[in-house]
Structures are given as structure tokens and as C-alpha cells.
Amino acid sequence: MTALATTHAGTTPDTPPLRVAVVAALPQTAPPLVEALQALGHQVPVVIGFRRPPDWPGHVLGEHDLPPGVDLAIPSAPERVGELLRAYCPDAAVSYGYPRRLPAAAVTAPRLGTVNCHPSDLPAYRGPNPVGWAVRNGEREIGVTWHRMDAELDTGAVLARTRIPLDPSVWSFTGVNTLVLKAAAAMLPHVLGRLAREEAGEPQTAEAGGWAGFFGEDYATVDWSAPAAHIHTQVRAWNIAGHHPRCEGPVAVIDGTRWRLRRTTLDRPPTGTGRRIACGTGDLWVLAADPLG
Template sequence: MTAPGTARDIPPLRVAVVAALPQTAPPLVEAVRALGHEVPVVIGSRRPADWPGHVLGEQDLPPGVDLAVPSRPEAVAALLRAYAPDAAVSYGYPRKLPADAVSAPRLGTVNCHPSALPSYRGPNPVGWAVRNGEREIGVTWHRMDADLDTGAVLARTTIPLDDAMWSFTGVNARVLEAASAMLPQVLRRLVRGDAGEPQPQRDGSWAGFFGADYAAVDWSAPAVRIHTQVRAWNIAGHHPRIEGPVAVIDGTHWRLRRTALEQPPAGTGRRIACGTGDLWVLAADALG
């Protein structure tokens, strides 16, 4: 007998993974395969010209898993149909999938979004959660539809958003752990044709990229507000157009990477007097 909470009470599936980063695709592939399903292909994405890191490469994937990199979103549907997956799971894909791509797998496509939908829809949910002082974030698996982050929910949970979280990579690891634990339930509901729970009929909130109004550090602001700003930008990760948070220290512009509200060990960091309280700059990059 199969234990509750596993996915081995459903037949083995062919599951395509739609994910573009080396931090996201391999763990998701591993989670699907650990449940006894086959991952024939990962749909990746071309590296944007301004992207500072590397995108997913074939060397990041285990043997037997192909990497397909479409030239444009309109090509995703044909790629999925070529591999004939039963289902597709998406995580952090940088482009909106067209409707024909979402419906290409036999059982449909599901997406994991790091928020308690319908709150914080969009590309920067965790950054906005930090900016707004949230102490936890949601992790939601939902069916994908023609709009962005609006489909019916198949599984959800919450995880702490504690002060120790300072990077996209760190948050991503915790989100994927929670998401992987819910995969058996998600795949089971897909196989059974379960439509899922429609998102609440209240307006959701949008979590877009931070704008220029949040990019510059104002040292006359309270130290805790600046500290939150630095943490929010670093968790949000790469912005396609705007760099932040940028501060002027001794006439030089710096992108702040890490700050502290309490005095660090002697010889560590630079103390800055703010509008209310002191802030210690622990790591920063000089900008040309």
C-alpha cells in the first residue's frame, strides 16, 4: 500500500519542467523524479543581454533530461508537444507562457508562486513581502491560465520570512523545499482532473519590479527603513533596468549588499548615522 502524501498511488507521468535558472530547475527535476515520474525535458530561457549570472545549461541537468531553449515564447507550445508530456510544472520562468503552451500537456500546466495568492502576483513577490514587513510568505501551486498568477489553487502553505534571509538563493531553497513537499498532492489532483479552488474573488496585489523611487538610499530616513530597503533589493535579485539600492558614501556611489542594525565585531563594517539610529554597512560594491 502506498503511504498517504506520496505520488505513487498514481501512474508514472511524463512531466516537463519549465524553469530557467540553475538554482531552480535541477531541484525541481530531482523532486519530480524522486516521485517516480519521468522528466523528458526542461524548457529553459535565453540569457538576457543584461543578465549578470549564468542561465541554465545542459551541464546542470542529470543524464536523460533534455534542455530546450526556445527563441521566443511562441515556440514553447511546439516544444512541449514534441515531448508529449502528461503535465508541466513551472517555477520562476521569466516570460509569460502563451495559452497554447499552458494547454499543450495532456493534464495542463501548474506553476509554483512564492506568495499567498492572490496577494503579490507578479515577478517580485518576496521582495515586496520584505519591503512591506511580512514575517512569512506563501508558497502556492496553481493551475496556469491565460493570465498571470490567476489560476485555480491546487496546494498552498506558508514559510517563515525571517531576518536571516538575505538572498534570492536562500529564499529559493526554502520555497523549493516547501513546493516539493506539495508535489504529490498537486500531481494527484491533476491526474484526477481536479479543477482546484478558484482564487478568492477579491482583488489581488501586484508585485512588480522595484522602481527608481525605491532605488536611492536616503540617509536621513530611519536606519530600520534603509536596512529593509537593502534586504528587499538583495532578495529581489536582478532588475532588468534599475540598479539598487544605491547610496552615496564619502562622495562615491555604492550598491549596498548587506547592512546591520546592531554593531558588528570590531573592525567590521562602516557605521552610518541615519535620520533615526545607526546603520552598519557590511558589504557594498563601488559603482563606476
């Protein structure tokens, strides 16, 4: 998918090879970043991963996910990230999707600083669930922003940004992540060039961008009296948002049994596929769901 309305100028052949650490927790995020950096001629000495929480439902990054010559370091706590980065003496660090805020000692450990990729047009949708909220709000495209990291969350100066379509056929974090990383990788030459030139970047606008936190109980239960289109959006937003450690959704009751809805459609599927539900306005077909105890 082609990135739209980019604010960067493409490649920067004058950028010297850099030692770039990657800070990323998932096998869907770290390997593509490593590959993109190496393809640009930069060295990736280490990926800073994340210790698997007891309630984590999916996979976390493992050493088998990384190419030869790239170390994987798992800090015992976020406060250890800076120490690990300093041990590898990187020129810069790039972060995407790390599930904890990095302390100042980590952000400033690389010689040229640390940059983060955030899937929104900052300052809009700051926080851990930007794409989920974009879907919930009916957005048809999302931003992708590379920004310097500072003491706060998603507030640092912008080095590059673009916008990409929010494909309605994409229903998972992994699907959105693939599109975001493609756009982010295309901006990396410009971002690293600006870092090498020690450019500060453009401060984010002072306007309130809105906080994109995890969905809560107020959005977790499906109300079949609502319009079918509203419920369809709710199901997609929850599934793109992914794992939530404290709240499960969207939960619906069908024939007296509680289900977590995974996939729905507003269009009649082939005969024998899905379960039709009459909603407050229109019909919705449930294509996939998990029973809840």
C-alpha cells in the same frame, strides 16, 4: 524548514507515473524540481530553459546542470514553448520562476495542463517580485502556492498552498528559493495527484491581491535621513529581489561616492567590520557594497 498550515494531505500513492516537463530558467530552480519529480517516480523528458539576455548578470541553466536522460530545450521566443512541449508529449508540466509569461498554446500543450509554483499566498503578491515586496512590507512569513496556469499571470485555480517563515537571516534570491522549493516539493505528490484526477482546483478569491512588480526609481535611492530600520529593510528587499533590467538599487552616497549596498546590519558588528552610518533614527552598519561608476 517545516512547511506550515498546508492544505494538502501528503502523498498520493494512487497517482500513476507521469511524463512531466519542467519549465524553469535557472540552475537554482530546474535541477531541484527534476530531482523531486524523479524521486516520486515520474519521468522528466525535458526542461524548457530560457535564452540568456545580453544584460543578464548571472548564470542561466545549462545542459551540465541536468541529470543524464533529461533534455534541455531553449526556445528562441516564448511562442515556441508550446511547440517544444508538444514534441515531448508530456502528461503535465511544472513551472517555477520562468521570466516570461507562457502563451496559451504552451500552457495547454501537456495533456493534463501546466502548473506553476508562486512564492506568495495568492492572490496576494501576484507578479515577478513577490518576496521582495513581502520583505519591503515587513512580512514575517510568505506563502507558497501551486496553481494551474491560465491566460493571465498568477490567476489560475489553486491546487495546494502553504506558508513558511521569512527567515530574517536570508538575504538572497538563492536563499529564499531554497526554502520555497523545499515547501513546493513537499506538495508535489498532492498537486500531481490532483492533476492525474483532472481536478480543476479552487478558484482564487475575487479580492484584490496587489501587484508585486519590479522595484522602481522611487525605491532605488537610499535616504540617510530615514530611520536605520527602514534602510536596512530596503537593502534586504532589493537583494532578495535580485536582477532588475531597468533599475539599479539600492544606491547610496558615502563620502561622495555612489555605492550599491549589498548587506547591512542594525547590530554593532565586531570591531573593524563594516562602516557605521548615522541615520535619521539610529545607526546602520554597511557590511558589503559595490562601487558604482
